[in-house]
Amino acid sequence: MSKVNTVLGTIPTAELGVVAVHEHVGYGMPGSELDTQWWKTPEERYAETVPKLRAFHEHGGGTFVDATGICNGRDVDYYKSLSAKTGVHIVACTGFVGGDTALPHFARASVDYLTRQFAHEITVGIGDTGSRAGVIKVGVSRGGRMTELDKTIYRAGARAAVATGVPILTHLAIDPEPAVAIFREEGLPLDRVLFGHADDGLNADQTPHDWIVSQGGRLGFDTFGYETELEDPPFWARARKERLDHFLDLVAKGYLPRLLVSADANCSPLGWPGVKGHTVNYLFEDLVPDLRERGVDEATITTLLVDNPADFLTIKA
Template identity: 30%
Template sequence: MIQTVLGKIRPEELGICSVHEHLSIDLSRIKKDPDTILDDEPGMLEELRDFRREGGRAMVEVTNDGMGRDVLRLKRLSEQSGVHIIACTGFYKDPFIPEYAQNWSAGQFAAHFIKEAKEGIDGTGILPGVIGEVGTSKNEIKPIERELLIGAALAGRETGLPVTTHTTLGTLGYEQVQLLTAHGLPANQIIIGHQDLNPNFAEVLSVLETGVYIDFDTIGKVNYRPDEERVDFLLEFIKRGFEEQILLSADLTRKSHWKKHGGPGYGLVLRDFIPRLKEQGVSQETIDQFLIANPARAFSVKERS
């Protein structure tokens, strides 16, 4: 089953899923930029309804404590939009980890995530469907980030929840996999984020070869990398037989990303990127794997004996 903010659903109910998004977020404490505050709930609903018109049926909302998580808001948005929303337990990376958790050990992180997974988030009774987005810094795993990732692995092992990560500019994906699997988390429970930001083909390939899922989840952010390069990498990965491990999303985090403010909105992958793949000869079957079948597997909670 897949855990959404409205309860459990069967994997086949998920539909087309955007696997790494933010609807309600506030990064301004660190970024000092009001553009990084998404707090307009009517606007969120409008954007979600647009996503649904483009064919989207589900969204994984990876905003955690320290980033402005609001699961009651997510529940309202899901009820009103008809979009399945998966919420998360977790912490982001240094320096976004809340003050109360900045000196925690892996065991403390794990205990916190397990408690939320079993009892609900912030006393709401709403259960998370994923642990994430837990992350590392650019080309560096800081001591607190190491404890955080180990804690996520231990909690994932205990609860069966998938673990989805943040890699800064796509770096250290392979090292994240090694750390998570060394602490008992199976590869099929791991989703390594932002791999489309890494221009080093061999590094991204090495992540795929471990058997984990990877996110191409900053589609449309051409200030980091042209989408043509994302397409080229995907074509090569398909040729090598990795199509069952790839997930797609846009990772919108700013007011300026929303359609109402002149941005592309959450439907951009479906509206703009999928046609590019089709133009390059990618089959509908493979596209359905990226958008439907792979997310349904990746976010199914693994049974624990």
């Protein structure tokens, strides 16, 4: 039986439904949750988050993949409570957003140590929560080029993915050549890797989309909603039409089986204000209507939101 790890247990892949494949319950840099300028009580965070997840469920959303890595505010007991409260399946990740977010204990660790850490969180559980990770997060550090620490984490992630059968989700799709080389050396099929943020305004021009697909990788157009049209757009924003045109161009090239979409929104950000007006529900409230307006049929929308993420998240040991 095809299956996926969620925070409330392993479920059949068929139960995932519509998937937001790259999101955050709450993301921040290490220690940011202690910054009194942005500190929120648990009750405030809960009050911000529950309505967004309930709306996601009411729109037809089934599964929310939390891409918050170790050291960035991951709180699995909290995720379990949210999942039980809202009816949304939540998939937690192991791994790191990038080497520059790894605290010294992990930054000094060997590939073997990190591999065991990731595999333990996938097969045994994260801390004492009893919940197992369903995806591995790796990423490119600030500066846009993979550091030696990034490469160590990528190699550990690849080994853990091969050993456990869960997929890898990357932070940024720039500088993918070293990543692909590592994945090939470790025997990880490239269809088990989603190269994330292939669409953001800061890095899209530097991302070799065609080459990644030619190697067998998947592309994450997962910053939908971060638009220059926002009242206070973030530095990675992109014009709404430009992003959509780019995405539909890739669909027209025949890349649909390799594309996944998400919003990379924060339900309740840690240590920063977040982006006003942007939530996971952009997928239903804006993206799907935009796709329909541009003539995209329902079968293609189902492929993007249901079929492709289900295939990607399924444990393939």
